[in-house]
Amino acid sequence: MTTHPFKVSIALFGATGDLSRRKLLPSIFHLFQEGSLKDDFALIAVGRRDITDDDFREIARNAISENGKLETLEGLDLFLTHVHYVRLSITESDTYSSLKNKFEDIERTLDTGGNRLFYLAMPPQYFTDITDNLRISGITETKGSKKLIIEKPFGKDYDSAYKLNEEISKSFQEHEIYRIDHYLGKEMVQNIEVIRFSNSLFEPLWNNHYISNVQITSSESLGVLDRAEYYERSGAVRDMFQNHMLQVVSLLGMEPPVSLNSNDIREEKIKVLKSLRKVEAEDVRKYFVRGQYDEGTADGEYVKSYREEENVSESSNTPTFIAARLFIDNFRWAGVPFYVRTGKRMKNKETKIVVEFKEVPMNLYYQNESDDRLAKNLLVIRIQPNESITLHLNVKDYAGEQDTKEIKLSYSVDPTDLARTVDAYENLIFDCLDGDATNFTHYEELMNAWSFVDPVNAVWENDPASFPNYRSGSNGPVKSSLLLSKDGFKWWDV
Incomplete structure (x- = not known):
């Protein structure tokens, strides 16, 4: 400060x-x-x-x-x-x-x-x-x-966001407008750039030659509580995916900026959003899964379904869960799927990023035991509830001869340091006062995100789903696992 x-x-x-x-x-x-x-x-x-x-x-x-x-x-x-x-x-x-x-x-x-x-x-x-x-x-x-x-929300689609910005721009210029996204104020989200660009261990590997897939999960164990009236208008797509989740994707996928100047960082994030593979209406089911929570058990107590919440329609088509299979069609990331999921009334409250690295070219171990496999090399960045960074590696198992075992090299934010960590809003208000727009959403970022999301919303809003389709306290709809399994991957519960 x-x-x-x-x-x-x-x-x-x-x-x-x-x-x-x-x-x-x-x-x-x-x-x-x-x-x-x-x-x-x-x-x-x-x-x-x-x-x-x-x-x-x-x-x-x-x-x-x-x-x-x-x-x-x-x-x-x-x-x-x-x-x-x-x-x-x-x-x-x-x-x-x-x-x-x-x-x-x-x-x-x-x-x-x-x-x-x-x-x-x-x-x-x-x-x-x-x-x-x-x-x-x-x-x-x-x-x-x-x-x-x-x-947020900064509009409900591309056209409304454009109109809103045109109206606000009569009174404030773009460099005077700070669209706040509290996710970008979280310390561990801001740590993504530090992990990537200050460690020679990671940056040379941060591409399609060495990474097989990237997973981003933001799940909540709570339901909509008293926000149902707002949530009926937004749903998981507008509430979380279009802003928070795509911002994290852009931070993970961006090229190294020329400097840490907010304009240079923003320029690279915008390139990622522009490179997201656009999904045609007929392919929405192939790349996206939506869900809405049913009754179930959360923290040992019975909870009702979304449609039973106050101020929610009995036939609501509003998704409380979304999973997506994204591709960044550029030279660095061609062919690497980015899997994103976010939802309410899920098993755990957590926000994490899992980077799964490709396997070694030839497994020299377990050659005669086809059922055994080397553990995957993973980089896990946990944003909440416990801020930590964990690297999963293979080492020799001293109880065997040539067997291996998985170990985890982990750093967790010290509780005393965590107590001194300022709230995300404090971080962002300070940045605004300081004239630093790095962790705010620029107009061009906003419009590129809406451009990507609008075709998905258009399909879903005109095609009622068979809701509810996942129980409260679960990991979401079964189809969200199929997004990964058809590519040979799975959601990592680490």
Whole structure:
């Protein structure tokens, strides 16, 4: 984190919402606590409720105390003196004068440099109302910088994403827009680049000559909980696959960038997304599997099916699971399948990457015992729940003569280091303040991802599935295993 505190006023729309209470307020406080934000900083909470500054400060105090993974609350009282509340109606431009006046009052008192950050922790249907009214009211006219952070989903398909961006671009330029994807703020996701580009052991092998397949799993044991109304509109494809999962694919598949500059990294990620093999409508079943959870057992307790969840249609065609067989059609990755799966109400809550290396050209061991095989060489990068890196190797089994056994060389993030690890949102808010867009989604990345996903959604939305098709507490639909088995592979449970 910086030793030079940022000078900025942050307007937080949706300040009393769940995301703000659980993640954003604790993250902003910790940035203040460790010195990235200090004297010349203000947080303006924006909401519809008729409350005072002191009322919101109490809300913020409780949110930070209950949700912040902090060793201490030292500095909280001082932080709260920098917190203000403004009531307005986000769809009515004439109410934005109160926010404009608050910015100007703060900038007369504090040396913020006129730098303004707008964080929209709001449903996307309000994005253009807010950005239009910020422009109309003159709030975006400032002597300092202006930046905008928006939460996913960034549209529901290519056309809506294009339209949304056109509207927002009336008020903010592309370099001022930060589309936040909290997955990219996770330490172990950011570690993918370090593992690849700082170890001569891996980079020469990171291609179709030595890697047989790559697997990415992000599974949740929970169901949709109270998000069913949102989930009915998005499903697993829009909620997870189009953004989080394809971002991880691009990090694993990208060429070494010229530098660690955000533009250079983004350029290589975009090349990967452009190289994804487009799937024709008639081939969707060959490359994709969808699923929806049935009743079952999770953590030893009975749980109901997705269609029985509150606010879900009894005949819902919304997938809660997706598995995909992807190919990056370029020189490095030609012929190597990238298998991706994500779903709810699965057996385990975990996010991991498994890189399976090709077998040695000739097995010198077990030549007379056809049933025995050398263990596969695997690189396992575990993102959650326990952050770790494991390399699976073969060594001599000292109990035998020429037999081998599998060993695992493993590094796990030390619990004390993990306790000091900042939240993904804190990482990303810091990056935005620092002007580093590396771990945010650029417009071109977004549009290439939608271009790839739209044909799949078009087929599925017009072809009702035989749902439900996997039990809660399982590893998903049986057909997801067939994606791999027909290529001679399997999902690794490691």
